[in-house]
Amino acid sequence: MDGPIAGTGAHGDHPFYPLGVQVPGYVANSMSAAVLVLIFAVGCGVIFLPTYLVASRARPALPTCELLATFWFVLCGCIHLFFEGYFSYNHLDMASKMDLFGQLWKEYSLSDSRYMTQDPFVVCMETVTAVFWGPLSFACAYLIMTEHPLRHPLQLIVSLGQLYGDVLYYAICWFNELVYGIAYSRPERFYYWMYYVLCNAFWIVIPLMLMYQSVGETAAVFAKVKKAASGKKTI
Amino acid sequence: MDGPIAGTGAHGDHPFYPLGVQVPGYVANSMSAAVLVLIFAVGCGVIFLPTYLVASRARPALPTCELLATFWFVLCGCIHLFFEGYFSYNHLDMASKMDLFGQLWKEYSLSDSRYMTQDPFVVCMETVTAVFWGPLSFACAYLIMTEHPLRHPLQLIVSLGQLYGDVLYYAICWFNELVYGIAYSRPERFYYWMYYVLCNAFWIVIPLMLMYQSVGETAAVFAKVKKAASGKKTI
Numbered sequence: 001m002d003g004p005i006a007g008t009g010a011h012g013d014h015p016f017y018p019l020g021v022q023v024p025g026y027v028a029n030s031m032s033a034a035v036l037v038l039i040f041a042v043g044c045g046v047i048f049l050p051t052y053l054v055a056s057r058a059r060p061a062l063p064t065c066e067l068l069a070t071f072w073f074v075l076c077g078c079i080h081l082f083f084e085g086y087f088s089y090n091h092l093d094m095a096s097k098m099d100l101f102g103q104l105w106k107e108y109s110l111s112d113s114r115y116m117t118q119d120p121f122v123v124c125m126e127t128v129t130a131v132f133w134g135p136l137s138f139a140c141a142y143l144i145m146t147e148h149p150l151r152h153p154l155q156l157i158v159s160l161g162q163l164y165g166d167v168l169y170y171a172i173c174w175f176n177e178l179v180y181g182i183a184y185s186r187p188e189r190f191y192y193w194m195y196y197v198l199c200n201a202f203w204i205v206i207p208l209m210l211m212y213q214s215v216g217e218t219a220a221v222f223a224k225v226k227k228a229a230s231g232k233k234t235i
Numbered sequence: 236m237d238g239p240i241a242g243t244g245a246h247g248d249h250p251f252y253p254l255g256v257q258v259p260g261y262v263a264n265s266m267s268a269a270v271l272v273l274i275f276a277v278g279c280g281v282i283f284l285p286t287y288l289v290a291s292r293a294r295p296a297l298p299t300c301e302l303l304a305t306f307w308f309v310l311c312g313c314i315h316l317f318f319e320g321y322f323s324y325n326h327l328d329m330a331s332k333m334d335l336f337g338q339l340w341k342e343y344s345l346s347d348s349r350y351m352t353q354d355p356f357v358v359c360m361e362t363v364t365a366v367f368w369g370p371l372s373f374a375c376a377y378l379i380m381t382e383h384p385l386r387h388p389l390q391l392i393v394s395l396g397q398l399y400g401d402v403l404y405y406a407i408c409w410f411n412e413l414v415y416g417i418a419y420s421r422p423e424r425f426y427y428w429m430y431y432v433l434c435n436a437f438w439i440v441i442p443l444m445l446m447y448q449s450v451g452e453t454a455a456v457f458a459k460v461k462k463a464a465s466g467k468k469t470i
Contacts, residue, residue: 092414118414121356124406128399149457153391153450160395164363168403171359179327179353215388221456222384 014095016113017186023116026095029103036107039100047071047078051141058145066144069155072206073141076162081134088127091118111185111195112173121172125165133161152214159207159214166203249330251348252421258351261330264338271342274335282306282313286376293380301379304390307441308376311397316369323362326353346420346430347408356407360400368396387449394442394449401438 014026029036051074055062062070086101087094094105095116109115114122136158143151173196176182185192249261264271286309290297297305321336322329329340330351344350349357371393378386408431411417420427 120407120410120414121403124403124410128402128406147461149454149461150450152388152457153453156388156391157395157446157450160392161399164396164399167363168356168359171363172355175355175359179355211392215385215392218388218453218457219384221460222387222453225456225459226382226384 014116015186016109016116017184018113018182021113021117023095023113025093026116027098029106030098031103033107036104040104044075044079047075055145059147062145069210070141070144072210073137073144073158076158077134077137077141080129080137084126085130085134087115088123088130091115091123091126108195108199111191113184114173121168125169129162129165133158133165136161152218155210156214156218159210162203163207163211166200166207169200249351250421251344251351252419253348253417256348256352258330258348260328261351262333264341265333266338268342271339275339279310279314282310290380294382297380304445305376305379307445308372308379308393311393312369312372312376315364315372319361320365320369322350323358323365326358326361343430343434346426348419349408356403360404364397364400368393368400371396387453390445391449391453394445397438398442398446401435401442404435 014023014028016023016026031039048071051071052067055067055070059066083101083104087105090097090102094102094109097103097105105115112122136154140151140155140158142148143154173184176184185196249258251258266274283306286306287302290302290305294301318336318339322340325332325337329337329344332338332340340350347357371389375386375390375393377383378389408419411419420431
């Protein structure tokens, strides 16, 4: 790996695509891809232990699916608030960052250079994600552990927010490729499929499942209360 | 007004900003701004009559606030599905359109030229709006009229979808102006404040109010059922 010497921003000085994209101030990572991915994965895993300890004390009879939802929201809270918040805060100068999060974002950007180029959509969407879905994800975890009546409306809000942001994130990228022939990922399949497609697919599949759960549970209690109010049944 | 002769797309051939933006195939509107705005306002108003007739027959004791919510969702359904759906379907060739919706979009685009330039975010956001929030807005109106248990979860989904799309719509525009100095509105204050700010502000304020209502109502029924289940009260 090169040392921390800033490039001119022209292609050849940096590894990002499409060809010709300007990334001023780029400094090559000092950590390898394998080490960065490993640190990120271990970091995500480590979050589960304190979450488990707090959740099992707060609500000892927590069903497994509820424990998994709590894990998910704590993980989302950490990623949105700290990792995506880091990007939002530093979006004007991401290419020169050499701390752990800076190097992680540079590694991820091999699959999507918009994180290195102050792309307006990516910056705005990530800022909304960090400012709103980050803290609200922690709130969701708390509401699950306390069986709070606000849990399902908030779960629905956070999950739809994540889903819609992610749908636009994919859609705008594909639109640019189809209509303008601009691809933001390096041509190696690994980056596109493992970083860009796989990493973001979690925020399509899991929010959809949680929305399905929240809509179902909410409709069920409204139906229950309506039935009780109509005098047919006392719950 | 000029006749329907397509221009070269260069500035001077069209009235859109920023200076230098290319709008190939532009044909000047044949209807004046006042006529277009009047037709749009009357069109929106006309929707209320059949909605009122259907709603007052389906649920005669519909409270005023529920009637207003029904009006809102039917209006949203029409605008999202037909007007924004028209843009989504014709986004590659908006500047030459001379039918009513085409001329209305050209008039609106004086405040935001992204509708004339196949802007990736605008096309993707409008497509999601037309495909999902359009039909689901009609569904919301139906669910209100039938007091259906799915009403509040769906109202929350549609309202957050509208709100988030609109927040990104404003935010990306302001980001482009602040960071890159690109303004998509004509310099006259009227276009910016009356078309761009005012017309879109409805989809900030009203969805926020409806979300507040849905979150409150949902939390209330969950609290009611929880209280009943704990044996303190029978509802």
